[in-house]
Amino acid sequence: MRVDPIDPAEAVVLTFDFALALEAGETLAGTIATSVTAALGADATPQRVLNGGAVFGAGNTSVLVPVKGGLVDHDYAVKIVVATTNPAKVLALVAHLPIREAC
DSSP, rough: OOOBBBOOOEEEEEEOOGGGGTTTTTTTEEEEEEEEEEEEEESOOOGGGGSSSSEEEEGGEEEEEEEESTTTEEEEEEEEEEEEEEEEEEEEEEEEEEEOOOO
16 A cells, blocks of 8 residues: 655554455454565665554454654554454455655
């Protein structure tokens, strides 16, 4: 999923919406696994764009991930992997977060 670029000085919350992948009565559950890699440009510590822990959104159908600006003109892939109340279903989404200097 694509998100709007943020300035290196900004801090925002990304919403990973899993609602369409959940059947009636299913919700997200368990531990939220979060990883970050550099998708454009080299960054030895890409996980520094995380600005706190991921949490479930209202209704446990989304995951909220606080992030902050990384290196200018870099893109980061923020990946969420989470189980559901269906023991046979684990879901994943990746957001591509571009960091651009505000004009």
